[in-house]
Amino acid sequence: MTGRGHDPHPAPARPLGRGGLRVGPYSFGGAQLGNLDREVPDHEWTGAVPAAWAGGARYFDVAPHYGLGLAERRLGAALAGLPAADGAIVSTKVGRLLAPGPGTGTDPEGFAVPDTSVRVSDYSRDGVLRSLEASLERLGRDSVDILYVHDPDHHYREAMEGAFPALAELRSQGVVRSYGAGMNQSEMLTRFVCGTDLDVVLLAGRYTLLEQGALDDLLPECARRGVSVVAGGAFNSGLLATEHPRPGAAYNYAPAPDELLRRARAIAAVCERHGTTLPAAAARFPLGHPAVATVCLGSYSADQAARNAALFRAPVPGDLWADLADSGLLRADAPVPHAGPGGAPGPAATEGHPA
Template sequence: MARHTLGRSGIEVTEIGLGGAAVAGLYRPVSESAAAETIETAWAEGIRYFDTAPHYGLGLSERRIGAGLQGKPRAEYVISTKVGRLLEPSAAGGDDLEHGFAVPATHRRVWDFSADGMRRSLEESLARLGLDHIDIALLHDPDDHGEQAFHEAYPELERLRAEGVVRAIGAGMNQTAMLTRFLIDTDVDVVLCAGRYTLLEQSALAELLPAALDRGKSVIVGGVFNSGLLADPKPGATYDYGAAPEELLRRALRMREITEAGGSPLRAAAMQFPFGHPAVASVLTGARSAAEVRDAVQMLNSPVAADVWEKLRAEGLTGSAPVPEAG
């Protein structure tokens, strides 16, 4: 699988990375064996970039990914995890579905973008992962904590990078405005933009992607299926974790007509679309099973004809976004 270097960090990531939320029980349970098989299949398919976070399943994602990679050559893979939420033990009981994860609510999340919070978060993540270092540390959803994130958390990440505790730093969010500010006002290596650069929505094209390209930094794209609508457009499909608006459903259905008429699944076009922009280094797949991993890799490698991209553009479905070279 092809690899791309993140900015000037020297870190190479595979074109597909395994996003760690799904294997931690996002919306519905995933067994230990299924999670292990998913991670092992990702490795067998050539994936060498794994993204996780304390938030995902209250630490379960980090523990499962750490276990799945145990014994693998450490120099061969890249791990990114996130900072900004600490996990505190809780006796409240019940489950964590309020936050999207079908796991017991053994802990509670505490927002912390202080300098001390950065170091504590990484130390605890290392313990859950069973590793001695993390490659990439990303500020996780600092939307409502912007000033503390910029004035306390970010400078500490710079120090941690200088000390060699982490190799690269950045931020991961579902919006573009603050990510663009990170690219312009700080020395981050990479940003993770979820859901804002897809076949259905290209808001990242206005400022974020040009800022990354101008400054020699990289963008990792998550949510290429917009939480399900581009994977299987039909009534009841989800978009941004809620019911898809009718207008977007119609657009997705038309996209599927065009891609299938050209001999390609819509999922293939959705997976490949972000790579039309040179600032994009990797796309995350939120697979929860071995079959979903294999499908993601197949979609990345499935040829999409030039006339499919041309038809999508001609009907205004991809806006002014650059499209990948035809396969």
């Protein structure tokens, strides 16, 4: 179930974890379904998942954190309305339980929802089981395919002693197909890759056209150990999402520093010279690394989801990457995609830049 809608030249599916799942280049991130940054009305969000499905997305990621459960409820409703959605791959996350909140204002963590719930950090075995049970109820599903430990930046020991053993148990029992961790940093993810038997990680914002530090720790370790990488945050929360980045564009959910804005504009200019766009190059770049299984892009609406899907069909000339490297705008050792559908790496593109 990893087709690409009506694309006559679909990109090959890649393994996602070790449980037999396979995924196409474009996957759907569900944060916007939780009213990220603004309230998303029904007429807008209800079209996003069907449009992503029509564009080839078969993997959908969500979390209790996103809108205090709203994103899970919306994703469950949207998938239930798709005739063939029993072929969807769904992941959610553990580590934040939802408890009753004051109900006197709005969520303080960036989602436009009432604070009728609050997040309680819990990376224990019991917390994992309770979180999964609540997520399944919100999603309206009997199971999910992948569970991630979500942002355990300040809970390393609790995750190692509680959450990961619980997830390993769930995988061994066949309750989930794969498990892993989702974070905005590569350093701790690398420690988890080396210290547990996880088989998939979601790395958000740290392997993009703007920054490739994960080449120094996480990505080579994942390649050695057969761990799949889901690349999230490919637009660095907005800076790489438009053809011509403007002042005030977001980077890590805050206005981008001038230095990064200048760098993004320089990359955009090189893309334009090669007849492509910054968003198309940004969406495709992570797929050049052999450990990266898919790129996870969020959207608020049907139009955004269709546009995201189209980025994986847009022409991105192979010599773009070498030009970026020669200009000092991309690390010379970064594996790059070839120019084919979906940007899947070819035999000559998995190490360095193609000649």
